[in-house]
Structures are given as structure tokens and as C-alpha cells.
Amino acid sequence: MKILMKAPVKASNLLHPAPEGLWCPVGGFHIDPVRPVKRALITHGHADHARAGHGHVLATRETLAIMTVRYGADFCGQQQIATMGERLTIGGVTVQFQPAGHVLGSAQILVEAGGMRIAVSGDYKRADDPTCHPFEVVPCDVFVSEATFGLPVFRHPPASGEVDKLLRSLALFPDRAHLVGAYSLGKAQRIVKLIRMAGYDRPIYIHGAMEKLMVLYRSEGIDLGDCVLVRAADRAGLKGEIVLCPPGSLNDVWSRKFPDPVTAFASGWMQTRARARQRGVELPMIVSDHADWPDLCRTITETGCSELWVTHGQEDGLVHWATTQGIRAKPLNLVGYGDDGESEPA
């Protein structure tokens, strides 16, 4: 017998948490590092996952474009495009990007060596989103999941119904501007698209901070209808109009010049009333770019994983649930993602 049985690679040797983020010593790369590193694989363009200053970045074409818009063309030493579904070898490790359904260009990263498959999901959702590729289940041994909404209280309703709430409020209060807080990358474009799909064809006004990403989404072939940049002088005249702005601007000096504004906020956090009230939101729209509880559970089951690592969010609940399902589970206690939803797109 000449054939030697190779011992399977231990998952924690293939990938483990380091201060910079998830580290793959065999491949010599980090995934979504929060500090500048030599070689980074990036799941998607949100600021807590995609940072500037790395030596080499491997990400989808869309994610690289988003990073260029945000940080400038020189955001890293060298860029490399990862094509969805294509297998690449880095060191002794095979990596493969698969759609995560979170925002434009968002991907899960499958890391594979010696028969061990670890799928790093990044942020993901299963709900329909007309502005990005839908999530694809990646069979794996270890599934690395977020848990932003990792409690069974989070069951997000269909987004179309939430957009209907906005349009109904517009009908009830035709003299009030409707200010919708939405994260600039992903949520804003999804909301605009959903409003269009609901049949609303008036111009939608957008805050200056959103303009570049709107242009980028358009150039990717996503039709967002007529989006008009709000100029300071126009604000007082926008009664009965929809105005999109980053969540931070809802409470900013900027928002005060609108006529008797209705404050709306599109986020998965809006599911709990206290959260909405704390932010002074009058029209909460539960629209999330993260998986809700049933989808987290469903996804974990569908991957067929025997082990679950939880990156960030409400990890206690998800770890508990996985354990009751016979799946070994542990929190990774990674720092720097999410920040309990305040700065995080949700």
C-alpha cells in the first residue's frame, strides 16, 4: 500500500481569527481585514468590511468599483478581480467567490484545502433584492455566518409592504416631505428600486452623499428612474416628495429645512419599536440587507455544515440554536464589524 491517507486539514488551521480579521496562514491572506494587511480578500463594499490601504485586494469587479468610488483609484497596491464561481489557488488553498445577496457585488468566499471546506458568508440575505445577485448556498464543513439579526424576534416582512407604508403615508400627509434614512450603499438603491416597482414614478430626491453610488449602480445596468440631487436651496420646496439620505443626516442640521418632514428609516433594526423610537423615527420601514432569523437558520441547515462560526451580531442566540440542532458552534468574537447596528448598514 503506497497510498498514504492524508490527514484532513483542521478547520482552525485553515482559518482563524487574528486581530486584523480572519487569517488564512496557508494562503497568506486575510478576509475582510479591519486593518491594512498585505493580502486581503473582501466580501463586499461596506466600510466595515472593505477598508483602504491593503497591499493586494481580491474581490468581485463590483466590489472593487465600489471601493474605487469610496476611496479613490489608489485604495490598495494591487487589485485582482474575482469572478463569481471561478476557482483560484492562493498558496496551497483554493478560494471561490459565490453571490451573498447582500449588496451589489457581495460574495461569500469558500476557502478549501485538503478536503476541508470553509464558507465565509460575509454579510448576506435570502430575501429578494432586484439590485444584486441572489444568495447561493455553498455546501461546506464549516459555515462562517454573521448574526446581525440572530434572535427569533427578527422576522423581516416582505420589503414591498414596507415601501407601501411609505407611499400610504405620502398620500395621508401630502404636505410633508418624507425623509427616508437609508445606508448609501445597497439600501438606498434597493429602496429606490422598490419604490419604482410599486409604481411611483415621480423624481426621488437624494442626499449628496449618495450620488456617486447611485451613478455606479446605474452604470451596472440597474434602472433607478429619475433621481435628483437635493440642493440646499430646494429643501423648503420639497413638500410631498420622497427624499433619501444617509441615516446620520436624519438628525442632522441638514434635515431641518424640509417642510414638516416625516422621518422614515429603512433598516432591519426598525423591527423593534424601542429602537425606532430612540432614533426619533416616525415611519419605521423594516427593510434589511441581512438575513433574518428564519433565513439564518435555514441557511445554516442548507449548507450541511457540521460546525458554525459566528462573526458578529447577536451571536448568543444563533450559537444556542445551532447547538440544539447538533451543530458545533462558537462565536469568533471578531472586533470591528457592525458596532451594534449604529454605524452598520442593516
Added chain:
Amino acid sequence: MNRFAALLDQLAYEPRRNAKIALMVQYFRQTPDPERGYALAAMTGSLVFAQAKAGLIRQLITERTDPVLFALSYDYVGDLSETVALLWPTDTNAQSVDAPLLSSVIATLGSAHKSALPGHLACWLDALDETGRWALLKLITGGLRIGVSARLAKTAVAALGSVLPDDIEQVWHGLSVPYIPLFAWVEGKGARPLSDDPAPYRPVMLAHALEESDFGKLAAKDFVAEWKWDGIRVQASSGIDREGRRVVRLYSRTGEDLSAAFPELAEAMPFIGTIDGELLVVRDGRVQSFNVLQQRLNRKQVTARMMVEYPAHIRVYDLLVDRSEDIRALPFVERRARLEHAIVANPSSRLDLSPLIRFDSWEQLAVARADPALGGAGEDTEAIEGCMLKRRDSAYLPGRPKGLWYKWKRDPMLVDAVLMYAQRGHGRRSSYYSDFTFGVWRKGSTGEELVPVGKAYFGFTDEELVDLDRFVRKHTVDRHGPVRVVTANAQTGLVLEVAFEGINRSPRHKSGVAMRFPRISRIRWDKPSSEADRLETLERLVSANVTQTQVTNAKVK
């Protein structure tokens, strides 16, 4: 139920009064009888049924969910009704079950045996969506907490047609759930409902604040003056019903029925008629401060012990109905003569007359107002907020008619405090930092420290608010949820001159004192924070008699 739930949900998020009214009007327009009537009853607190206990709801949910996940969820959400509404398992196959009507929920709650309640509740929760479950659980645990008073709900009903909210109040107590004749009347499809309530509420008459410039226009001889008591305005109404039984009710100034909270007052009403007066706590013949009265307010149920410890009393100042005769159209002095006669003829230990203040000129009245003890108020000085002026010939009119009644409050006390925390406001102030917590200096374990003594959210102009808001944003050093902590030390800090009506000891506050009605009277951009007042100054105000503080304390105008 789903439509009602959606209304409650929207109301809970809406801070603006007019927008709340618009939401309710829209609901009343779109919802048929009798559903809208039950909704009105729920919002005006007019429903009577055995409330479900939190324990029952916990039991139902723990039968259906993993206890660890329930505990984690409850901890995160922080509200039992909402946690259960969010967690309740939904079976997609069972959605053919119709959501229950609000009317049938209320009918069942009113008639079902206690042992059947868990079963009914589970069925309803199965059939409702999340908002519906939340609203149902709020309804049956007895706390809607959506920021809608009974008065506001009635105002919305009035806005359906061209009647006034006071007209609704006039007929309200003769009506019963689901108010079909009421809706018919306001929508012009029926006659005004008859009020056959033997002890109805009559809308109260209110006073304008007196301005210095008013004195030139008003003649002292046209007015009588009374003390303005620092209690709560109440109306006691008694009459005989069709069966010949005596009915007594106690109402707040907005027409809320307070009888259950003050049963001893209803018993003490010694004659048939309607009186207007101030509810006070009187111990051993002395009127207690508002702070003491507050211990008894806002409690739906009252214990025998509370009645002994906080004996309620009405200081009466007007008579609206004398036996069965409505005398509101008579001049004040004639009503007063009838009132005095009624009180003297029917003595009660819980009822007395609010005395008149003798004066011949505004100067004399000013002296009495500055020193009520000398002006004839004796030992009750602490419970006096100022004077009321009433035209001798004034009829008793609902609302706030011009030129008839005035309130002339005492000058407030003032303290210079340092801004410590700020929170955002609501309505047109949303997005501005407009709720301010301020503190004064005291000696702490590590030297001088600021201790918070109160919170104020008005008193400043819109321009000043912009400046305050900018200060908060520029000087934020920390955040706790919605609260911003601003720089406040001996070198840097913003001094606010705070005006307030009174101050009491309060073990519930860190500083040990609680101000009554604090507001920001001036922003002292000029004053170094180290020169703000000290806690001892406030403590002296507590221990001192108000009159003495007015004379001796330099802080008081």
C-alpha cells in the same frame, strides 16, 4: 383588529398632536360601526374587562418557544408584549383563519370564563400578524401607551364633523360603547345624543395668564381674587338616577373619570349639584405640597392605606349646578353666594371653600400675592402658586374665554445650573437637542462635582435653541443611547438660569431634591461654570418656607 392595530402602531410612532388626530380621523372615516366605537372605547379607557396577567402571556410563549431564546429576546427587546408579538410562531398554512374583529375580542374578554382565556388568546394570536399581536397584548394587559389621551381621541371624533370637542364631552357620559349614536351625530346622520347621565361632566372654564400690561386695562373693583392652589383641578358632580339612586363622579379638567382613584371624595360630596375646585392632600388641616399629592395620582386602584396617608380634599371655588339647576350663566358673585350657602348648609370634612382675598387695589393684591401668609393664607402658603382673578360678572363658560378669568402666578425661583446632558426633542424640535439636564455643584468624594438636579425642555426661544443645539453638538464628550454628555467642569461648561415653581425633597433623585416645573429662563453665556450655584442653595430653599425664601434669598427675583 388588524386595522385598529395598524392605527395604534402609527400613533405610537407619531409625536405630533395634529398628525395623531389626522391618523385617528382617517381611521374613524374608514372603519365601520361598531368596530370604530370599540376602538374609541379602547383609546378613551372606557373598556371594562378582566385584564390578562403578564404571567399568562409568559406561559403561552414558553409553551411555544425555546426558553433560552425567549430570555435572550426579551432582554433585547425590553417589552413583554412586543417580544411575544415578535416571537409568536406563525404557521403559514393556518393563515386562512380570519383575524378576529376588535368587537368580538372585547365581547369575548367581557364574557369568557377565566379558564377559557388562554385558549382564546392563543387562537387570536395565531390569527393575527405581528402588529395585531402587539396591539392585542397591549390591549389586554391594560396599557396602550400610545400617547393618546381620552381628550385627544374625542377631539378626533369631533373633527369627523363640525362639532367641538367640548360638545362631545357634554354628551359623552350618557353614551356607551360602541357609540353608534355619537358617530351618527358628528357625521350629520343623526340627532345629538341625549345625555341622561345624572352626574355628567361639564367642560371647565380656564384662565389666561396675566401680563403686567393688563393692569392698566382692568379695574380692581370689577374682580374678585382667590388663591391659586397648587393641586389638580377637579369637578365633582352628583345627581339622582332614574331608579332614585345618588350618583357621584369626580372628573379631571379634561373630563376623565377619577372617581375610582379618589373614592373618599365621591362619598364626601354632601349635596346634589356640580362643583369646581382643586384637589389637594390635606393632613391635619394643612395643605400638602404638590409633590405629596403626586404620590396618589396616576394610580387606577387605591388602597385603604393610601387614603389614610394621603387624605384627599377639595377646595371648592365654583358651583355650576345647584341641585338640578344649571347656574353656569349666572354672574360669578351669584354663583359664589350659592356656593357659600351650599357649603355652609352641608358641612363635610373633605370639602371647604377657597377663601377670597381682600383687596381694594392692584397694589394691595400684589402685596398679598408676594406674601400669602400675611395676605390671609395662613399655614397653607406653600401650596399657593399665586392668585386667580375672576370678573364679578363672569358667566361660567367652557374653554378659555378672553377677559374674564386671569391667573397671576408668583414669581419663580431661579438657580444658575450647569448643562450636563442633552437629548433630542420631538415634533418641530425633532433633530434638535432640546431636553436639557442640568446640575449644581457639591462637594464630592474627590472634590467639587456637579450633581444633576433637574431637566427642562422649554423656556428658550427658537434662536436660543439653535445656539444650545450647536453647543451640545460641539461639546459632546460621551453618549449613552440617545443621551449626549456635554463638557461640564469648573473650566468649561454652559450655565443656564433655571426658573422653577417650587422645590421638594426627593429621595428618588440623586441630588435629593426635585424641582417643580423647571424651565430655562436665560442662557448665561457670560457666566463661568465654576460660579454656578451649589446644592446647598437649593437645600436651603427646600427647608425654608417659600415666603421666607422670597424675602431672604437673593436668587429670587
